[in-house]
Amino acid sequence: MSLDMRHEAESTANTRIEPGRSYGFFTDTTLCIGCKACEVACKEWNQLPAEDDKLTGMSYDNTRDLSATTWRHVAFVEQMDQGPDAVMPGLQSRWLMMSDVCKHCDPAPCLEACPTGAIFRTEFDTVVVQQDICNGCGYCVPACPFGVVDLDEVDGKAHKCTLCYDRLKGGMEPACSKACPTDSIQFGALDDLIQRAHDRVDALHEGGRTDAYLYGAPDTPGATGGIEKLNAFFLLVDRSEVYNLPLAPTRPASRTAPAFGTGLAAFAGLALAAVALLKGRS
Amino acid sequence: MTRHDRQPDTWNGQSYYDQPPLKNPHWDWKVSGYIAVAAVSGAAQALSWIGSLRDRAAFQGARRNASAIGLIGSVMGAALLIADLKTPQRFHNMLRILRPTSPMSFGTYIFGLFGTSSALASLGELPAVSRYRPLRWITRLAHGGAAISGAGVATYTAALMSATSNPYWSSAPRALGAQFATSAIASGAAALALLERFSGRTRTARQLEGVAALASAAHAGATLCAKQRHQEVGLDEALSDHPGRRLDAADLLVAGALPLAAYAVDRATGGRSPTAAVVGSAAVLAGGWLMRHGILNTGKETARRPAAAFRVASPCNLPRTDKRRSWIRN
Numbered sequence: 001m002s003l004d005m006r007h008e009a010e011s012t013a014n015t016r017i018e019p020g021r022s023y024g025f026f027t028d029t030t031l032c033i034g035c036k037a038c039e040v041a042c043k044e045w046n047q048l049p050a051e052d053d054k055l056t057g058m059s060y061d062n063t064r065d066l067s068a069t070t071w072r073h074v075a076f077v078e079q080m081d082q083g084p085d086a087v088m089p090g091l092q093s094r095w096l097m098m099s100d101v102c103k104h105c106d107p108a109p110c111l112e113a114c115p116t117g118a119i120f121r122t123e124f125d126t127v128v129v130q131q132d133i134c135n136g137c138g139y140c141v142p143a144c145p146f147g148v149v150d151l152d153e154v155d156g157k158a159h160k161c162t163l164c165y166d167r168l169k170g171g172m173e174p175a176c177s178k179a180c181p182t183d184s185i186q187f188g189a190l191d192d193l194i195q196r197a198h199d200r201v202d203a204l205h206e207g208g209r210t211d212a213y214l215y216g217a218p219d220t221p222g223a224t225g226g227i228e229k230l231n232a233f234f235l236l237v238d239r240s241e242v243y244n245l246p247l248a249p250t251r252p253a254s255r256t257a258p259a260f261g262t263g264l265a266a267f268a269g270l271a272l273a274a275v276a277l278l279k280g281r282s
Numbered sequence: 283m284t285r286h287d288r289q290p291d292t293w294n295g296q297s298y299y300d301q302p303p304l305k306n307p308h309w310d311w312k313v314s315g316y317i318a319v320a321a322v323s324g325a326a327q328a329l330s331w332i333g334s335l336r337d338r339a340a341f342q343g344a345r346r347n348a349s350a351i352g353l354i355g356s357v358m359g360a361a362l363l364i365a366d367l368k369t370p371q372r373f374h375n376m377l378r379i380l381r382p383t384s385p386m387s388f389g390t391y392i393f394g395l396f397g398t399s400s401a402l403a404s405l406g407e408l409p410a411v412s413r414y415r416p417l418r419w420i421t422r423l424a425h426g427g428a429a430i431s432g433a434g435v436a437t438y439t440a441a442l443m444s445a446t447s448n449p450y451w452s453s454a455p456r457a458l459g460a461q462f463a464t465s466a467i468a469s470g471a472a473a474l475a476l477l478e479r480f481s482g483r484t485r486t487a488r489q490l491e492g493v494a495a496l497a498s499a500a501h502a503g504a505t506l507c508a509k510q511r512h513q514e515v516g517l518d519e520a521l522s523d524h525p526g527r528r529l530d531a532a533d534l535l536v537a538g539a540l541p542l543a544a545y546a547v548d549r550a551t552g553g554r555s556p557t558a559a560v561v562g563s564a565a566v567l568a569g570g571w572l573m574r575h576g577i578l579n580t581g582k583e584t585a586r587r588p589a590a591a592f593r594v595a596s597p598c599n600l601p602r603t604d605k606r607r608s609w610i611r612n
């Protein structure tokens with residue numbers, strides 16, 4: 001049987017990529033070994049330049065965060081066990097690794113903020129910035145609840161993970177998940193992924209890892225305050241803040257009406273008072 | 283029973299090596315400057331329209347000044363906005379779509395309406411135009427349009443800042459709306475009052491100062507609400523070693539107490555202290571800009587601090603309607 005190259009993802013991720021279906025990532029952090037193959041694959045495929053960052057000194061993480069030119073970032077959390085029942089107090093007790101990425105939120109705060117329509121939702125339910133339209137207003141940057149999207153100093157446009165829009169169009173799974181050697185990053189149709197993720201949490205709980213939970217799947221932390229789901233969601237084993245993720249993000253657009261409405265009402269109230277005060281000569 | 287069921291509702295001090303959880307836009311004084319300019323010019327047009335409705339002749343001078351402020355504000359505001367873009371040659375892409383969820387988008391249209399109606403209204407000040415009745419009515423209608431869209435340009439900027447994930451800007455949307463609106467009316471009135479003073483029209487100047495005083499008092503009330511909210515969501519604690527924690531107090535002083543005291547001195551001396559009144563109006567204008575610039579910068583600081591970002595994005599701060607508000611306590 002010859003491989004049909006139009007549907008390569010069928011053999012690499014067991015998914016056929018069809019327009020109109022929702023796709024995303026399930027990142028199971030318990031499987032991550034911190035090899036950074038995803039970071040490299042992302043940079044390579046998307047031709048993103050290297051940063052001239054020095055060693056951070058804070059940990060083995062020298063990438064530090066996501067940026068306009070880094071769309072995958074493997075966080076290294078090094079924890080020392082200091083608790084009362086610590087086996088070796090003060091010595092390294094565990095490493096948590098987590099490959100962070102744009103969450104392709106639904107609804108997406110960056111998209112709802114973008115005044116030019118540069119950011120749009122694709123036929124694969126992912127969120128992409130059109131580089132030929134963005135005018136660098138920068139409004140998507142503070143809109144993102146996860147500090148993902150950023151403007152590039154060199155070209156003055158907003159950049160972030162596209163969930164390999166070009167590859168999906170060609171029937172291929174994204175570069176990062178394809179490169180991940182442990183399947184910590186799993187690409188697939190969202191309904192499949194969510195099912196698989198819940199099964200994984202159950203299996204971990206049965207095996208004694210009761211601290212495992214989903215972040216960003218519907219009705220879990222991360223999918224809060226009007227954000228229904230994160231199409232790139234995670235399995236975590238510690239508080240979300242440890243991985244630099246907010247526990248209860250909210251949808252910024254829900255604040256438009258309260259702020260503008262109260263502003264207009266206060267303005268109108270004072271304008272009415274001005275009608276009484278600005279008498280002229282009478 | 284999963285891990286998050288046992289997590290406390292509020293932030294427990296942990297972070298990712300103290301790295302900033304959020305990113306900041308490149309916005310600088312040009313954005314806070316735009317917000318202040320839009321507020322002064324929008325409110326000046328609204329107040330001159332209201333005054334003209336009551337006594338067209340008495341407010342003729344104020345109307346001309348407001349017309350000039352409206353025009354200059356529109357040109358300056360547009361220049362500031364375009365200069366702030368990182369790809370300014372594509373400024374017209376703002377007009378590709380109208381997005382109701384984006385104050386940056388619908389605000390551009392309100393601002394465009396304000397500029398157009400202000401330009402039309404200013405034509406009414408030319409004798410050649412006001413001689414013809416139909417033209418005169420068109421320019422008066424445009425003045426009304428500038429007044430109404432002026433309310434929009436003076437206040438949509440509160441939505442612009444609130445509809446973000448920035449801990450400080452987003453923490454008190456209603457109070458911020460009221461702060462921007464009250465400070466806009468105060469600033470518009472103060473600007474017109476100053477110009478009336480300089481032109482020797484004391485009567486209208488004092489009426490406008492009355493409006494500025496009332497608006498400053500309302501502004502102090504709005505700022506107290508914002509202060510309370512900042513405390514509730516934990517921003518006070520998060521900013522305990524940063525001057526931003528005193529922003530609300532500074533605002534109360536410069537844009538509230540100072541102008542109120544100065545105007546009171548003028549009133550108490552029976553109008554014999556015009557200098558006090560001028561100081562009051564100047565304080566209103568300075569306070570309005572300082573507040574906006576302070577909010578911009580304090581917000582940027584809170585985005586860099588896990589202590590601020592994670593406190594604000596705690597389940598206890600979710601809107602009351604969110605069913606996941608207390609998933610953690612179950």
Ligand code: SF4
Binds near residue numbers: 103
């Ligand atoms: S994570 Fe940020 S950049 Fe990605 S879709 Fe959500 S809001 Fe947009």
Ligand code: SF4
Binds near residue numbers: 135
């Ligand atoms: S910077 Fe570009 S992508 Fe971001 S909101 Fe502005 S126009 Fe849209």
